[in-house]
Amino acid sequence: xxxxxxxxxxxxxxxxxxxxxxxxxxxxxxxxxxxxxxxxxxxxxxxxxxxxxxxxxxxxxxxxxxxxxxxxxxxxxxxxxxxxxxxxxxxxxxxxxxxxxxxxxxxxxxxxxxxxxxxxxxxxxxxxxxxxxxxxxxxxxxxxxxxxxxxxxxxxxxxxxxxxxxxxxxxxxxxxxxxxxxxxxxxxxxxxxxxxxxxxxxxxxxxxxxxxxxxxxxxxxxxxxxxxxxxxxxxxxxxxxxxxxxxxxxxxxxxxxxxxxxxxxxxxxxxxxxxxxxxxxxxxxxxxxxxxxxxxx
Amino acid sequence: xxxxxxxxxxxxxxxxxxxxxxxxxxxxxxxxxxxxxxxxxxxxxxxxxxxxxxxxxxxxxxxxxxxxxxxxxxxxxxxxxxxxxxxxxxxxxxxxxxxxxxxxxxxxxxxxxxxxxxxxxxxxxxxxxxxxxxxxxxxxxxxxxxxxxxxxxxxxxxxxxxxxxxxxxxxxxxxxxxxxxxxxxxxxxxxxxxxxxxxxxxxxxxxxxxxxxxxxxxxxxxxxxxxxxxxxxxxxxxxxxxxxxxxxxxxxxxxxxxxxxxxxxxxxxxxxxxxxxxxxxxxxxxxxxxxxxxxxxxxxxxxxxxxxxxxxxxxxxxxxxxxxxxxxxxxxxxxxxxxxxxxxxxxxxxxxxxxxxxxxxxxxxxxxxxxxxxxxxxxxxxxxxxxxxxxxxxxxxxxxxxxxxxxxxxxxxxxxxxxxxxxxxxxxxxxxxxxxxxxxxxxxxxxxx
Numbered sequence: 044x045x046x047x048x049x050x051x052x053x054x055x056x057x058x059x060x061x062x063x064x065x066x067x068x069x070x071x072x073x074x075x076x077x078x079x080x081x082x083x084x085x086x087x088x089x090x091x092x093x094x095x096x097x098x099x100x101x102x103x104x105x106x107x108x109x110x111x112x113x114x115x116x117x118x119x120x121x122x123x124x125x126x127x128x129x130x131x132x133x134x135x136x137x138x139x140x141x142x143x144x145x146x147x148x149x150x151x152x153x154x155x156x157x158x159x160x161x162x163x164x165x166x167x168x169x170x171x172x173x174x175x176x177x178x179x180x181x182x183x184x185x186x187x188x189x190x191x192x193x194x195x196x197x198x199x200x201x202x203x204x205x206x207x208x209x210x211x212x213x214x215x216x217x218x219x220x221x222x223x224x225x226x227x228x229x230x231x232x233x234x235x236x237x238x239x240x241x242x243x244x245x246x247x248x249x250x251x252x253x254x255x256x257x258x259x260x261x262x263x264x265x266x267x268x269x270x271x272x273x274x275x276x277x278x279x280x281x282x283x284x285x286x287x288x289x290x291x292x293x294x295x296x297x298x299x300x301x302x303x304x305x306x307x308x309x310x311x312x313x314x315x316x317x318x319x320x321x322x323x324x325x326x327x328x329x330x331x332x333x334x335x336x337x338x339x340x
Numbered sequence: 341x342x343x344x345x346x347x348x349x350x351x352x353x354x355x356x357x358x359x360x361x362x363x364x365x366x367x368x369x370x371x372x373x374x375x376x377x378x379x380x381x382x383x384x385x386x387x388x389x390x391x392x393x394x395x396x397x398x399x400x401x402x403x404x405x406x407x408x409x410x411x412x413x414x415x416x417x418x419x420x421x422x423x424x425x426x427x428x429x430x431x432x433x434x435x436x437x438x439x440x441x442x443x444x445x446x447x448x449x450x451x452x453x454x455x456x457x458x459x460x461x462x463x464x465x466x467x468x469x470x471x472x473x474x475x476x477x478x479x480x481x482x483x484x485x486x487x488x489x490x491x492x493x494x495x496x497x498x499x500x501x502x503x504x505x506x507x508x509x510x511x512x513x514x515x516x517x518x519x520x521x522x523x524x525x526x527x528x529x530x531x532x533x534x535x536x537x538x539x540x541x542x543x544x545x546x547x548x549x550x551x552x553x554x555x556x557x558x559x560x561x562x563x564x565x566x567x568x569x570x571x572x573x574x575x576x577x578x579x580x581x582x583x584x585x586x587x588x589x590x591x592x593x594x595x596x597x598x599x600x601x602x603x604x605x606x607x608x609x610x611x612x613x614x615x616x617x618x619x620x621x622x623x624x625x626x627x628x629x630x631x632x633x634x635x636x637x638x639x640x641x642x643x644x645x646x647x648x649x650x651x652x653x654x655x656x657x658x659x660x661x662x663x664x665x666x667x668x669x670x671x672x673x674x675x676x677x678x679x680x681x682x683x684x685x686x687x688x689x690x691x692x693x694x695x696x697x698x699x700x701x702x703x704x705x706x707x708x709x710x711x712x713x714x715x716x717x718x719x720x721x722x723x724x725x726x727x728x729x730x731x732x733x734x735x736x737x738x739x740x741x742x743x744x745x746x747x748x749x750x751x752x753x754x755x756x757x758x759x760x761x762x763x764x765x766x767x768x769x770x771x772x773x774x775x776x777x778x779x780x781x782x783x784x785x786x787x788x789x
Contacts (some may be wrong), residue, residue, distance in 0.1 A: 086432035087457035160587055173529065173597060173615055190529050195600035197765060285761050286599040300429045301753065303435065
């Protein structure tokens with residue numbers, strides 16, 4: 044009995060601090076943010092007043108919210124697709140044996156290690172309309188007569204941001220895919236070649252099925268991360284021009300720190316959370332990655 | 341319970357020990373929460389001063405004056421420099437957290453939001469003690485002064501005298517002349533005739549607000565019977581002039597970079613790198629940047645007033661000390677008086693010479709202000725500033741003699757910049773833009789109740 048009590052105390056004693064930490068650091072702020080969405084809270088006053096669902100009614104009627112949701116979806120789908128294609132391509136190249144392999148591999152990982160502000164500033168200069176290297180090259184080779192406003196153009200800004208984000212985060216995909224590629228048994232390729240398969244057939248019939256699990260998980264993880272992505276978009280375009288790159292996180296930021304309405308901003312954040320939750324449930328229903336992992340073993 | 345040898349020490353964990361640790365952690369967390377608000381505001385031996393300033397020279401002056409203040413009064417000054425772009429957010433966050441700072445130094449127009457939320461203390465006594473200020477610089481809310489003006493900044497153009505002379509052009513005085521000059525000098529992508537930032541930024545907003553002033557366009561009109569301001573942007577002649585102004589900027593934009601991301605930094609860098617023949621700025625920081633980064637064109641960089649249409653007014657920015665009501669008000673007032681009477685205050689004006697202009701004309705014309713190598717070298721700029729002195733109008737007095745507390749509804753959200761961008765970048769008709777802008781303001785008024 045004493046042993047049982049001691050064990051129980053041990054379990055409680057070791058679990059409670061972790062739970063306490065999680066509660067303080069994660070659940071409490073999330074609960075506070077959700078609760079805030081039911082209040083009217085101006086940034087200039089420490090007091091807040093209960094408004095119930097009013098913030099949500101206001102938000103759901105706001106065209107800006109739906110436009111931002113559309114842009115978030117476009118940015119997420121676009122950047123995840125580019126990252127996966129880019130990451131996969133890089134990983135396939137790096138999976139080969141060549142001299143200086145380690146050095147080249149670390150070079151490809153470098154973008155992921157760079158601080159986002161550095162990436163944003165570098166690309167702002169590279170893509171600048173007046174002084175940008177890319178524009179200089181395009182003008183000098185005679186492809187265009189006038190420089191292109193990559194970051195400030197209504198039609199180009201979103202693609203530019205997708206490009207910058209994919210450049211930075213594609214390395215993460217490359218890293219994960221490379222790790223999985225190295226775990227594919229060589230005998231599978233040997234067997235395929237014995238059956239007369241060329242490089243392309245090997246890729247479709249051996250490599251891709253083995254990568255399926257990794258790619259699905261990467262799509263889910265990167266999808267969530269990119270949907271919540273704030274820093275790179277804000278630093279490159281600040282959501283402009285004319286809201287052309289204003290995704291949901293930037294919309295929430297604008298409401299909180301430019302219109303100083305914390306209640307509405309919290310409403311947008313809760314909305315984002317719900318969208319991601321629904322998206323994840325659908326994703327799990329469609330692809331069931333846990334089952335995939337079993338198959339992938 | 342004795343500790344077993346070689347065990348992980350779990351026998352040490354008694355219920356009492358666990359409760360002690362949990363209790364101490366809880367009390368610590370609670371105490372931390374309680375202490376935070378008291379760490380700010382309630383203390384009489386300290387004031388928190390949030391300043392828009394980012395210039396190292398000006399910051400050095402603050403440090404010197406603050407040290408003297410602490411020696412004299414025993415009150416410590418804790419400085420925060422969140423920067424021009426972030427100061428509003430920082431102040432709002434501090435107030436929302438229940439720890440308002442004592443003093444905020446930034447634009448009186450921005451501070452209007454604080455006045456509207458009844459956050460600013462009355463400061464008439466401080467103004468009186470430091471010698472008073474002209475009526476045009478006063479920010480009065482609910483019958484009392486809420487701002488202690490320290491300085492002002494005029495909005496005007498900068499042009500390349502050498503390029504103008506090469507083409508036989510004279511400095512423009514009218515809208516038509518400006519357009520002609522911009523067109524004549526335009527040679528993209530090597531050189532643009534002018535810069536018309538077309539983005540939801542401060543630079544774009546102030547350009548439109550200044551040209552609206554020049555064309556006598558008013559956002560609001562005073563209704564004497566209701567004793568309140570009402571939206572006038574989309575009414576009668578006012579609307580016609582607003583449309584005319586937007587269309588004019590659209591024409592001018594043809595001789596400018598697309599500038600759909602431009603703000604203050606781009607106005608300077610495009611001019612400094614010799615990509616534009618004409619730019620503008622609120623103050624002389626542009627000249628300072630030319631001197632620092634491309635001295636070759638410093639002597640041919642000349643100031644010029646915005647072209648006149650119906651009036652010769654321009655956007656006037658007034659900065660000052662603002663004291664938060666729920667803070668150590670007495671300590672803050674003591675500091676403001678000390679700062680403005682301190683002999684080193686003049687060095688603060690010199691931090692960016694000719695950029696931050698003293699609130700008083702007498703100080704501008706005084707030998708101690710003019711005793712600076714850059715000012716001595718560019719006395720033409722000082723004379724120019726003196727020539728346009730008094731033509732500037734703070735936004736909150738543009739629509740009438742009564743202080744317009746509603747300017748934040750269009751100015752703080754960069755509605756002007758949005759209008760210019762919708763015209764120049766998106767190609768929307770000026771008529772629709774003016775209607776939409778007026779509706780946006782009305783919608784915000786309704787939201788305010």
